Amino acid sequence: MSSKPLRADARRNRARILAAAGEVFAAKGTAASTEEVAAAAGVAIGTVFRHFPTKRDLLGAILKDLLAELAEQAEGDDLFAFFTRVVTAAAEKKFVVELLAGHGVDVEVSGAVGTLSGAVEQLLDEARASGQVRGDVRLDEVLALLGMAGQGALTWSADLRARTLDVIFAGLRR
Template identity: 50%
Template sequence: MTPIERYGVETPEVNKPLRADARRNRARVLAAAEAVFAAEGVGASTEAVAKRAGVGIGTVFRHFPTKEALLEAVLVERMRALVEHARSASQDGDAGVALFGFLEHVIEQSATKNAFADALSGAGVDVTQVVGDVRGELLAAIDVLASRAQAAGALRRDVGAAEVIAVLVGASHAAMWAPDAKTRSTAVGVILDGLRPGGPRKDGLR
């Protein structure tokens, strides 16, 4: 379910046909912002977002009253997509495949889409209440994946959802930093290996 459809949820049959264009524009602005910020970084100008969305700059500010609000909305959007993905992954029969498949998918995207990993870390934006809500949902969704994986013996028992996310953030950045595909693949493999049981050394090395 895309965020656009959420609107439909609150307006089951018909409500205000007036807002059809507004809705369309809000979605276009959000998509444009996602693309522009991914390509040029959060320093990209709001004007660039407007141009990309094919709307006037006033329209951007009508929907998102400050640039920070826009950034936040993009963040929330990205996190929401993660939540969706995590939830659908939980349907997978094999709990281990479900968890690690999800993690690898996210990491893969990060390597491509500049600053996608930052969606998880808040990327310089002061995370507010709104983000807090989605963050909770993400934690819950990943908790499901993690618990099932632990029950199936595919995940270390000493980590919770928060730790899994932290490791995911780390792996994403490792993937972004790696200069070539081979390094990236190996480094990510190493990090994810740390999550598998057989885990913490018992030899006292640390």
């Protein structure tokens, strides 16, 4: 893709492709084809490939957008609300957990993950300062718990997810 700005119709097509891809991959996992994405977006396969030359590029774009969205949403949350939101998103968008766990397609998202880690670190600092979280809780521990809960959410019922989050939160609280 060139570095010049996209025309309005190209921006709309890109957005439609990303939205359709999110739905298709959420329903079928990373094994879904780019042809299915093109059909769901109502565009030709060539249009998909013009924006995303490989399936890996498409999956990476979806994941980067989601991680950026989660990091942005962290600004209005406390640590516990954000944690719940991320685990719920993992349960709803199972392909995201597949990608982050390295199952199926390998995508490069280190920058987006770094942004999300920074958002979690800020939430953790605020939670410690307000006394909501024990002072000895470290960022790497919270990220590990977040990752494990997201992975578990792939198979947990809503009830088990809620009970597991209660246990995690009890361990984090003062």
